[in-house]
Every structure is written in structure tokens, then in C-alpha cells.
Amino acid sequence: MVRPYTITRGRTAPARDDLTLITVLTTVEDPRDEHGAPVRPGRLQPEHRRILERCRRPAAVAEVAADLDLAVSVTKILLADLVGQGLLAARAPITVAWAAGGIDPSLLAAVRDGLRRL
Template sequence: MDAPRERWTGQDAGPVVRPYALTGGRTRPRGAPFDLVAILVATGKAPGERVRLTREQRRLLELCRRPSTPADLASEADLPLRVVQILLDDLRRLGLIERREPEHDRARPDSRILMRVLDELRRL
């Protein structure tokens, strides 16, 4: 008789692995947590020979090949935001990701456009 297959997810309960197991028992990042909308990007550096990344860290690093926010990463990886913040903190400490500052000229919309939108909203 075949042995039953292990189930890593419950049909009703979702993932069986608890979030603290993914973070090594930590409930907070060692450094300041990333803001929800901080723009993160992979640095392109390879992890050292002695560094063992978890499957979740490798997934986040892969997602950071294009600029992403912690909120987007949590959604894409289907992990709680706090878990993602802790894993991202580890990746930052290893020099594998960095925070990219937005370009101020592009980040701030033209005030004339905003005034026009406000005027149109008032007319409604």
C-alpha cells in the first residue's frame, strides 16, 4: 500500500506552515520595516556561498527584479505583510535588495492638473 502524501495545505485552512516558521520565530524586522509603498529592487549581487535563502526569500528576490513595493510583494507571494517585511529585511542586510527613491519630478503630479480635476469634481 502506498504511503499517504503529505499535505502542506489544508483544503479549508490554507497553508499549514505558520508564519513565524518562515521568519525563524521573529515577529519584527531587525531594522526599520519598509514602508508599504517603498520601491524595492534587486541589486543583482549573488548571495555568498554560505548564505542559504529560503524558498520564500528566493521568490521575493525574483519578484524584486522589477521595482516592487512590499504590499505588492506580499500579494504576489501570498504571504502576510509582516512576514514579507521580515524576509525583505534579511535580503536588505545581505545586500541583495535596496530601496530606490522615486524620482520627484515624476512622482509629483502637475498642480494645474490637480486643480482642474478639483474644479471638475466641484461641478458634479
């Protein structure tokens, strides 16, 4: 058994504080830096590689933690590493985006009504 502080290299908090249990994560297929150059991942731990494989399909933080069988706090540290390297994309869940004005409520209502007619 590997101790959590070994996996996180002694860190106890993630570099980002915006990762919630329902933040959706997706592996970036062709990561690029701000200048358009390909991003070469740094040295990845086995857990990092498992996260990237798991997030080929969108997954919430809680799902990733459960799949890795790690505490959520440890998982958030690993996820923040990958997001910081540009290898993983994180987006707020739809309810947070809606509250921030990023989603048009009338569009959602139209989709809901259309689904009901089916």
C-alpha cells in the first residue's frame, strides 16, 4: 500500500481551489501551450496516467476518486497537477455555469419541452 503523502509528494492541498466533487474533467487530446507549441508532459506518476486514461470520457472528480480508490483530497491534488500541465481540462458543472450567466435558460427550457414531446 502506498501512503497518500507519497502519491502527492508531501502536498496536502491542491494548487487550485475550484475543483469540486462535480467538476467535470476531460483529457486534452492535443495539448498546446499559449504559443501553440505541443505540451510535453512532465514525469507522470502511475496515478496521473490512470487519470488521463479514465478521463478520455468526461468524468466528475468524485468518479475519478472512486475509480482510483483514493481519497478525494488526494485525487484533487493529482487532478490539479494535470490541469496545470494542460493535459486535463476542467469545467464547472452546468448549474455553476448557469448561475454565472453562461447558459441561456430559455434554451434549456426549449430542450426540455422538446424532450417531453418525444
